[in-house]
Amino acid sequence: MSLTDKNDMARTHEGRTVMITGGSSGLGALFARALAAAGARVVVAARRVDRLESLVEEIRSNGGEALAVPLDVRDEASVVAAFDMAEAHFGLVDTVIANAGVNSSGMAVDLPIEDFDAIQSVNCRGVFLTVREGGKRLLASDGMAQRGRIVVLASVGGLNALHGLVAYCASKASAVMLARAFAKEWVKAGISVNALCPGYMLTDINEEWFESASGKRMIERLPRSRLMPADAILPNVLHLTSDAAAYVTGSVIAIDDAQML
Template identity: 55%
Template sequence: MGAFSCDLTGRTVLVTGASSGIGRRFAVILAAAGAKVVAAARRGELLDAVCAEIAAAGGEAQGVVLDVSQEASVIAAFDAAEARFGPVDTVVANAGISLPGSALGLGVDDFDATMAVNVRGPFLTAREGARRMVAHGIGAAGRGRIVLIGSITGHHAYPGIVAYGAAKAAVAQMGRLLAKDWANKGINVNTLAPGYMATDMTSALWDIAKGRRLRESFARRRIMPIDALDPMLLYLCSDASAPVTGGVFTIDDGQTL
């Protein structure tokens, strides 16, 4: 094996949920590592800002409006990516929603919406990516990379997030199963399971008593910065990760200890 490198020059990466939070961070750092980035999300105006930031730093990016829960929208996003940059060889399925609340009061519509975005979404995104990697010979070259974004809530119980936690548990197992299915097709599938981070989704939590108690329960009594996933993400998207598939990588600063 050659020297370790996370240089992504020559790669085209589609990132879902790229308009804010860790998805936005992913798009920016992947572009900085040399990849051409397709930033996909539902909020087009925010994608424009992400792409402008990437361009200002010398990178290449395109924004694509995408609803990951809808198959036609996923297909259209890959079509747009190919039209601009050519075949996508790397997928980061990050899009997700969280609708907290007691399971006793959780509405069926909210439950279904969580599953549609957090489980059906990564499945549709990964499957469409894999289909095209096979069709374009990317898999045959052993260069297919798919990274699903799970969560520590998928394997560690926290109150008030039953639908979200169940969905993230499904994502982790989905990653293992897809890795098994596609192991002989040259496509690696891995899952990142981050702990609580300083993002838009959780920012309000740390200012209330519930959030403060949660933070104090962590071994290091702190929240991870938004760049905590950078090294592992870049590695899993790179040629250096060729022998790594079916993994679930917990990065939580010891929060689940």
């Protein structure tokens, strides 16, 4: 489907420049395609630049505007450089999706402290550095702060303890509170900051496990005995990154198909 087709998705994001961390695959790539289709200039950022370039080529071939920038969210200098490159190409980044995240499962007593630290460095420190840099530039802009839209991709694991995911849950709880704290700090400036907390979704990362016997048993135990598709959260992402979200900030939105009931 061409981005230039008049029957495509409404161009609700015309004039917006969106930075998406963790944009090389999975949800990040999904968001990039949808936002480009909605008219946004899309900056996809991640460590795997080769995959970013392939995504950018796809978006451009469909009539969209996109840019790939290398980014390690754990590194402050890398975060600053990524925003610098985005601004040099498209101008001020007014919309940020802090999507980069990692996980490592296992019981707490068996979890190496190096794994715990690695998860916090991306899911907590990385969110802080990304959101802070985006907000700092919006605050310094000439009257553009009220266009600011920031979405933190957290998880229902940030609201509920999930078995065997102690480090991940701790990091996502931190991400939720970071979103709320940034929202409170910047509320007078008009920047909207919100957290999305998806439940279990089928993605290219977990598809193999959910096809296993253990994965299938877990799906059967869910209230609706199904996983959500990855695009189940797209309507919320599109809303929270649009002009229509001017009155939504500090919200923590769980989208989990009743999985946590």
